[in-house]
Amino acid sequence: MTTRKNLFMKQSRNHKAGDLPLHWYNLQADLQTPLPPMLHPVRGNPVESRELTKVFPLALVHQEFSTERFLEIPPAVREVLGSWRPTPLVRASRLEKLLETPARIFYKYEGSSPTGSHKPNTAVVQAYYARKQGITRLVTETGAGQWGSALAMACSFFNLQCKVYMVKVSHDQKPYRRMLMQVWGADVISSPSRLTGSGRKILRQDPACPGSLGIAMSEALEDAAASRSARYSVGSGLNHVIMHQTVIGLEAKHQLDRADLQADVVIGCVGGGSNFAGLSFPFACDRLLGSKKPRILAVEPAACPSLTRGTYQYDFADTAGLMPRVKMYTLGHTFVPPPLHAGGLRYHGVAPLVSKVLDEGIIEATAVSQRETFKAAVQFARAEGILPAPESAHAVCAATKEALRCKKERRTQNILFCLSGHGYFDLAAYEAFLEGKLADCDRRK
Numbered sequence: 077m078t079t080r081k082n083l084f085m086k087q088s089r090n091h092k093a094g095d096l097p098l099h100w101y102n103l104q105a106d107l108q109t110p111l112p113p114m115l116h117p118v119r120g121n122p123v124e125s126r127e128l129t130k131v132f133p134l135a136l137v138h139q140e141f142s143t144e145r146f147l148e149i150p151p152a153v154r155e156v157l158g159s160w161r162p163t164p165l166v167r168a169s170r171l172e173k174l175l176e177t178p179a180r181i182f183y184k185y186e187g188s189s190p191t192g193s194h195k196p197n198t199a200v201v202q203a204y205y206a207r208k209q210g211i212t213r214l215v216t217e218t219g220a221g222q223w224g225s226a227l228a229m230a231c232s233f234f235n236l237q238c239k240v241y242m243v244k245v246s247h248d249q250k251p252y253r254r255m256l257m258q259v260w261g262a263d264v265i266s267s268p269s270r271l272t273g274s275g276r277k278i279l280r281q282d283p284a285c286p287g288s289l290g291i292a293m294s295e296a297l298e299d300a301a302a303s304r305s306a307r308y309s310v311g312s313g314l315n316h317v318i319m320h321q322t323v324i325g326l327e328a329k330h331q332l333d334r335a336d337l338q339a340d341v342v343i344g345c346v347g348g349g350s351n352f353a354g355l356s357f358p359f360a361c362d363r364l365l366g367s368k369k370p371r372i373l374a375v376e377p378a379a380c381p382s383l384t385r386g387t388y389q390y391d392f393a394d395t396a397g398l399m400p401r402v403k404m405y406t407l408g409h410t411f412v413p414p415p416l417h418a419g420g421l422r423y424h425g426v427a428p429l430v431s432k433v434l435d436e437g438i439i440e441a442t443a444v445s446q447r448e449t450f451k452a453a454v455q456f457a458r459a460e461g462i463l464p465a466p467e468s469a470h471a472v473c474a475a476t477k478e479a480l481r482c483k484k485e486r487r488t489q490n491i492l493f494c495l496s497g498h499g500y501f502d503l504a505a506y507e508a509f510l511e512g513k514l515a516d517c518d519r520r521k
């Protein structure tokens with residue numbers, strides 16, 4: 077039987093060999109009831125793991141279904157991650173001063189990775205296992221380009237070809253991310269495209285479609301399925317991706333422990349849910365094992381409010397319905413979010429694991445609008461120097477609100493949030509905000 081004490085001891089042993097964890101944490105081990113199974117897109121019955129091996133490398137399929145609490149990070153992966161991990165845990169003292177809050181605000185800075193976000197934490201693992209299995213090409217989708225650049229870099233480390241379907245609106249808004257992917261050797265296609273059946277179908281219905289992650293996902297899947305030596309790679313949502321991201325929370329917990337501090341509130345922005353879960357799940361396990369602390373808050377855009385306005389039900393992960401159906405909070409797989417600047421948060425659903433812990437009341441969710449998000453990001457940049465990615469700015473906004481709540485209640489609390497990426501390729505969005513040209517595009521009831 078796992079108690080909080082021995083789980084904590086195991087977690088601290090996890091760092092014995094240095095600050096980078098030796099194992100990933102798998103929240104599936106601590107759920108009271110198992111995660112609802114993935115359902116086959118056509119048959120409707122639970123998908124068997126062998127069926128997924130046509131889509132993903134074998135080792136990742138095993139991880140997807142694993143209920144083991146700690147899984148070892150392969151040494152070759154630790155070696156690559158170790159070139160930028162552990163990432164810094166920084167106290168935002170000047171922001172605290174500016175807000176005149178008694179709260180202590182800490183951010184875990186994932187923008188310090190070579191591609192500028194948390195995404196390489198899983199990209200490196202996926203490329204490593206693909207290479208080990210003799211796969212020669214990985215195909216994926218990307219929103220704002222952060223995931224695509226992470227996979228492009230990881231594929232170049234492990235000598236794999238990489239093809240990225242990039243959501244059209246971001247492809248046009250963020251040319252530098254596309255160029256970066258091309259520097260790392262990837263083939264980048266604007267989605268919806270004419271290269272796949274699902275892309276052509278969407279373009280017939282709406283030639284001006286701005287694209288969405290769900291559409292790009294369908295195109296990438298179709299492309300990967302056409303070749304035996306290719307596999308599909310996913311940047312968020314699935315259990316194995318979330319587990320790879322737990323290095324963020326395991327490190328943060330260890331860094332806080334060493335400073336003799338405990339988090340009262342843990343915050344992350346949510347697209348598919350991977351940086352949020354990566355930071356918060358090592359803390360959520362305390363709550364699953366009976367602790368009332370910390371509060372865990374998922375932040376999403378009011379323009380794409382899957383957690384706060386969606387329904388918890390089975391839905392397809394992609395728009396064309398090629399992927400299995402999973403139980404998650406969703407706005408419906410045909411929902412195309414407005415072209416907000418946080419391209420990585422334009423996804424109709426949220427990871428099944430994140431959805432389940434929200435449904436069980438282990439975590440909370442909130443939605444913020446585009447303009448208040450950019451306002452908080454600019455305030456953060458002026459106080460702390462770093463320019464947040466528009467996605468991460470959602471976490472900055474919620475952390476700022478929590479700090480102001482502490483001020484009102486005259487309470488000292490430790491607020492921890494994930495600064496999942498930097499925004500140095502998103503300057504056009506900041507320019508639009510500073511010129512007053514940015515609109516809110518909140519989803520109405």
Ligand SMILES: Cc1ncc(COP(=O)(O)O)c(C=O)c1O
Nearest residue numbers: 222312347348349350351420497
């Ligand atoms: C910087 C950054 N943060 C967050 C996200 C959202 O993804 P996830 O919810 O998987 O962390 C993205 C997605 O592209 C991103 O680029």
